Amino acid sequence: MSNKIYVALAAASAIGLHAQALNHKIDFPKDSPVSLLSADFGNSNVTARGANVIEVNAALSLRNSGQRRIRSMTLMVSAPDAAGKGSVSVPTLDAGPGETFSIHIGTRLVRPLAAGNPVVEVTLDGILFDDLSFYGPDLLHSQRTMIAWELEAQRDRKYFKTLLETAGAEGLRKGMLSSLARQADRSQTGVQMVRSRATNIDAEPEAQFAFLEIPESPVEASNGRARIGASLAGAPQFEVRNRSNRAVQHLEIGWIVKDQQGREFLAASMPADMKLAPNQSGQVTQDAALRFDRPISIQSMSGFVSSVEFADGSQWIPSRGALDQPRLRQLVAPSPEEQRLSQIYSRKGLPALVDELKKF
Amino acid sequence: MTRHLAETDLALYASGDLPFYRSPLVTLHVRSCDVCRGLVEALRADREELRRSADEMPANVPKNFDWDQLAAEMTANIRVGLAAGECVTPRERKVAPISWRPAAIAAGVVVLLAGAWWLNIPRADTETIGHALRTMATGGRMSVPQEGPVVKASSAGVVLVENGGQMGIDQGALEPVMYSVSTQGSASARYVDDAGQVTITATYVQ
Numbered sequence: 001m002s003n004k005i006y007v008a009l010a011a012a013s014a015i016g017l018h019a020q021a022l023n024h025k026i027d028f029p030k031d032s033p034v035s036l037l038s039a040d041f042g043n044s045n046v047t048a049r050g051a052n053v054i055e056v057n058a059a060l061s062l063r064n065s066g067q068r069r070i071r072s073m074t075l076m077v078s079a080p081d082a083a084g085k086g087s088v089s090v091p092t093l094d095a096g097p098g099e100t101f102s103i104h105i106g107t108r109l110v111r112p113l114a115a116g117n118p119v120v121e122v123t124l125d126g127i128l129f130d131d132l133s134f135y136g137p138d139l140l141h142s143q144r145t146m147i148a149w150e151l152e153a154q155r156d157r158k159y160f161k162t163l164l165e166t167a168g169a170e171g172l173r174k175g176m177l178s179s180l181a182r183q184a185d186r187s188q189t190g191v192q193m194v195r196s197r198a199t200n201i202d203a204e205p206e207a208q209f210a211f212l213e214i215p216e217s218p219v220e221a222s223n224g225r226a227r228i229g230a231s232l233a234g235a236p237q238f239e240v241r242n243r244s245n246r247a248v249q250h251l252e253i254g255w256i257v258k259d260q261q262g263r264e265f266l267a268a269s270m271p272a273d274m275k276l277a278p279n280q281s282g283q284v285t286q287d288a289a290l291r292f293d294r295p296i297s298i299q300s301m302s303g304f305v306s307s308v309e310f311a312d313g314s315q316w317i318p319s320r321g322a323l324d325q326p327r328l329r330q331l332v333a334p335s336p337e338e339q340r341l342s343q344i345y346s347r348k349g350l351p352a353l354v355d356e357l358k359k360f
Numbered sequence: 361m362t363r364h365l366a367e368t369d370l371a372l373y374a375s376g377d378l379p380f381y382r383s384p385l386v387t388l389h390v391r392s393c394d395v396c397r398g399l400v401e402a403l404r405a406d407r408e409e410l411r412r413s414a415d416e417m418p419a420n421v422p423k424n425f426d427w428d429q430l431a432a433e434m435t436a437n438i439r440v441g442l443a444a445g446e447c448v449t450p451r452e453r454k455v456a457p458i459s460w461r462p463a464a465i466a467a468g469v470v471v472l473l474a475g476a477w478w479l480n481i482p483r484a485d486t487e488t489i490g491h492a493l494r495t496m497a498t499g500g501r502m503s504v505p506q507e508g509p510v511v512k513a514s515s516a517g518v519v520l521v522e523n524g525g526q527m528g529i530d531q532g533a534l535e536p537v538m539y540s541v542s543t544q545g546s547a548s549a550r551y552v553d554d555a556g557q558v559t560i561t562a563t564y565v566q
Contacts, residue, residue, distance in 0.1 A: 051525075084522050085563070086562065087529070090557065090558070090560075106529065106532045108526070108530065110526040110527075188538065188539065195509075286543045290543075339537065339550070339558055340552065340556050340558050343556040347556065
């Protein structure tokens with residue numbers, strides 16, 4: 001009798017764990033400046049574990065088949081009938097015409113069993129070239145983000161190149177050590193973003209938050225306030241004024257939270273699409289709440305303008321000098337390019353870094 | 361100070377039931393002690409009253425009524441009552457000795473089911489069920505399922521939870537060097553591999 005039970009349960013487990021091959025689709029436009037050389041979905045599979053668990057482990061080998069240097073690329077990952085989208089971006093590329101590069105896609109989708117035979121689609125969302133021109137459908141608004149990455153990369157490469165020219169290899173070494181120390185000291189905490197109507201945030205008390213002044217910023221933010229509760233902050237509101245002589249169409253505010261131990265961390269980014277003529281003011285209200293993964297008693301909040309996009313698509317990002325003020329230095333993450341350069345220094349040493357900086 | 365006799369001795373003396381060898385001493389004491397004598401007289405008065413009450417039995421009780429038979433019937437009735445009471449009283453169950461074989465089979469089934477659960481049910485579902493059970497056990501109110509999508513960013517990467525499904529984007533075994541969320545409904549995580557290539561993954565609420 002007991003043997004029969006064992007056999008039945010083992011069979012049930014085996015059926016439950018039966019992994020299906022993943023149905024996938026990679027779709028690049030015909031005129032894409034990037035062509036797919038190969039796609040290895042080796043370890044990808046679909047497993048019925050109470051739900052369809054889709055594990056995607058894909059390595060794509062790509063070639064720049066256009067005539068311009070590619071600085072970054074974003075692929076969109078989606079599953080038909082599944083809510084939401086995902087993306088994988090490589091922000092620090094330098095792929096010349098005919099050169100190849102690879103992108104790894106690791107995705108885990110969990111969908112109800114009733115959702116049917118799962119298919120994962122990988123499509124191109126955007127490519128940014130070294131002249132800041134863009135190609136792609138931009139369904140995820142990648143262009144704005146990729147331009148910001150490239151501007152940050154140009155800013156930081158210039159900074160380290162100048163350091164090398166003015167202070168020599170020793171100066172560059174000190175600059176790299178300072179960058180690595182700042183990355184190590186930067187505190188982060190897990191956070192969730194939910195629509196504030198899905199929380200009881202409206203019942204929480206309102207608190208003011210101050211803005212760090214960045215004199216060079218084309219937009220000034222003021223009168224910030226948000227509701228705060230136990231490990232919760234939401235419904236942020238603030239006023240902005242365009243103090244430049246150019247029309248603004250988008251801006252982003254960094255939202256800083258200080259906990260009961262006096263530690264500050266960058267809790268979230270608050271993007272806002274709004275058209276502001278020169279000297280025009282506006283009000284930003286966001287229907288969002290942040291929930292922190294660890295218990296936090298929020299002592300105070302502050303913010304700073306982290307980027308501005310003008311009506312012509314050009315962008316302002318803070319200079320290294322602006323980010324060097326003590327509070328921001330510990331909070332703002334290094335750019336992807338600075339992170340890449342510091343990784344080269346850590347792994348390969350100063351000569352490899354100097355060679356890298358000489359490339360472009 | 362006069363030491364009085366025990367009340368039981370006085371009661372036996374009043375009814376004439378005291379053993380003959382103790383009777384002279386009690387008689388001498390009762391004669392000289394007003395208190396004990398008063399008690400003996402009171403006991404004798406009570407016996408007289410009882411006797412008179414017995415003589416006033418209902419008229420339908422014959423003079424030659426068999427009191428022994430009545431006592432036997434009453435005893436029998438009491439026994440019947442006790443037996444009936446035992447029938448309706450919950451009995452202590454005798455615990456049957458547990459055989460090791462069914463216990464071993466049950467333990468094996470539990471281990472197998474736990475293993476099957478661990479392998480088949482997503483961890484997030486297990487955590488949700490565990491949370492719900494803990495909430496019920498502690499008498500707390502079940503939290504209302506979250507309305508709308510949630511994006512999460514942590515050292516485990518980024519995840520979008522929506523409509524009972526999840527989408528997480530990662531870079532295999534790599535841990536993100538930084539992660540963040542945006543109030544417009546996205547979460548992103550940045551990875552750097554050994555070759556220095558930076559990859560940024562993100563999930564978006566549509």
